[in-house]
Amino acid sequence: DTGVSQDPRHKITKRGQNVTFRCDPISEHNRLYWYRQTLGQGPEFLTYFQNEAQLEKSRLLSDRFSAERPKGSFSTLEIQRTEQGDSAMYLCASTSPAPTQYFGPGTRLTVL
Amino acid sequence: DQQVKQNSPSLSVQEGRISILNCDYTNSMFDYFLWYKKYPAEGPTFLISISSIKDKNEDGRFTVFLNKSAKHLSLHIVPSQPGDSAVYFCAASDRDDKIIFGKGTRLHILP
Numbered sequence: 113d114t115g116v117s118q119d120p121r122h123k124i125t126k127r128g129q130n131v132t133f134r135c136d137p138i139s140e141h142n143r144l145y146w147y148r149q150t151l152g153q154g155p156e157f158l159t160y161f162q163n164e165a166q167l168e169k170s171r172l173l174s175d176r177f178s179a180e181r182p183k184g185s186f187s188t189l190e191i192q193r194t195e196q197g198d199s200a201m202y203l204c205a206s207t208s209p210a211p212t213q214y215f216g217p218g219t220r221l222t223v224l
Numbered sequence: 225d226q227q228v229k230q231n232s233p234s235l236s237v238q239e240g241r242i243s244i245l246n247c248d249y250t251n252s253m254f255d256y257f258l259w260y261k262k263y264p265a266e267g268p269t270f271l272i273s274i275s276s277i278k279d280k281n282e283d284g285r286f287t288v289f290l291n292k293s294a295k296h297l298s299l300h301i302v303p304s305q306p307g308d309s310a311v312y313f314c315a316a317s318d319r320d321d322k323i324i325f326g327k328g329t330r331l332h333i334l335p
Contacts, residue, residue, distance in 0.1 A: 116267070143321070154228075154313050154325030155268065168322070203267050210321035211256045215267035 114138060116216035118204050124222045125194055132190045133219045137206030144187050145213060146179055147203040148172065155203050161187060194223045227251045228316050230326035238334050243301040245329050247314030250295065254316035258323065259288060259299045262311045271312075272299070301331075309333045 117136045125131050137144045142163050147155035158177070159169045163184035173179075176194075181187040191198055201220050205213035229248045237243045245259075255276040260268035274281040274288045274297070281288050287300045301308055314326040 118267075145322075152327065154315070154327050155323075157322045157324070160322065205267075205323075207321070211317040211323070212258065212270055212273055213323055214270060215260075218265075218267045220265070 116204055116206050116214055118202075118216040118219050120219055121217060122220045122222075124224065126224050127194060127196060129194055130190065130192045131194055131221065132188055133202055133204075133221075134186060134188050135204030135216060136186045137204070138208075138214060139185075141206035141208040141214075142184070143207045143210060144181055145205040145207075146187070146189050147205065147215075149201040149203060149218070150199075158189075191221075194221075196223050199223045225250075226326075227254075228314055228324050228326040230314050230329050232329050233327070234330040234332065236332040236334055237304045239306060240303045243299075243304045243308065243331055243333070245299040245301075245312050245314070245331065247297050247299075247326055248295055249297075249316050251316070251318070251324075252295070253318050254324075255319065256317040257288070257290060257297050258315045258317065259286075260313045260315060260325075262313060262328070268313055304331075304333050306333050306335065 119134045145160040146158040149155045161181040176192045179189045201218045203218045205215045207213045258273040259271040262268045272286045290297045311328040313328045315323045
């Protein structure tokens with residue numbers, strides 16, 4: 113399978129815990145995006161990378177959120193001290209060339 | 225401030241008929257428009273796109289129309305099939321290539 117993959121698919125955690133999600137983009141894609149989707153809404157942009165450089169972060173991305181793409185391949189999204197409001201589907205997408213982005217299956221986070 | 229608007233939360237269409245999903249946008253800087261289809265518990269799947277320099281793009285049963293003066297686009301699916309039942313997201317891209325999504329329209333294809 114050469115599509116975008118995300119791990120885990122589901123994560124249940126208790127409030128206050130840290131969680132980390134991983135995204136593996138399509139191999140030749142140099143741009144990688146993170147989005148968040150809550151119920152009844154479309155995906156909302158969080159941040160994106162061009163190779164290993166993080167080029168933009170949304171105001172939705174509070175200080176508790178951090179994303180990395182250390183070698184310009186896979187990316188991780190970490191949420192520290194999770195809150196119930198962080199419960200959502202976290203989506204990763206990649207592209208090259210832009211602008212059509214191809215999405216992974218998402219990680220559904222539930223914060224109890 | 226919602227830059228991409230899908231005003232119909234849901235739409236029901238008889239199998240075999242045409243499905244028309246509508247979308248309005250406010251930002252004239254958008255230069256590329258996309259439609260994605262989403263099933264529950266899956267990521268969005270790219271369907272079809274259109275550049276702002278065109279007014280129509282067709283791919284099989286799917287056609288997207290763009291009216292720049294009205295800042296309106298629509299997705300036509302004909303003929304509609306049961307597997308088309310899903311949530312459809314209209315999306316727009318600016319020069320930074322971020323995608324701004326609408327809230328989606330749930331399409332039900334009736335037998």
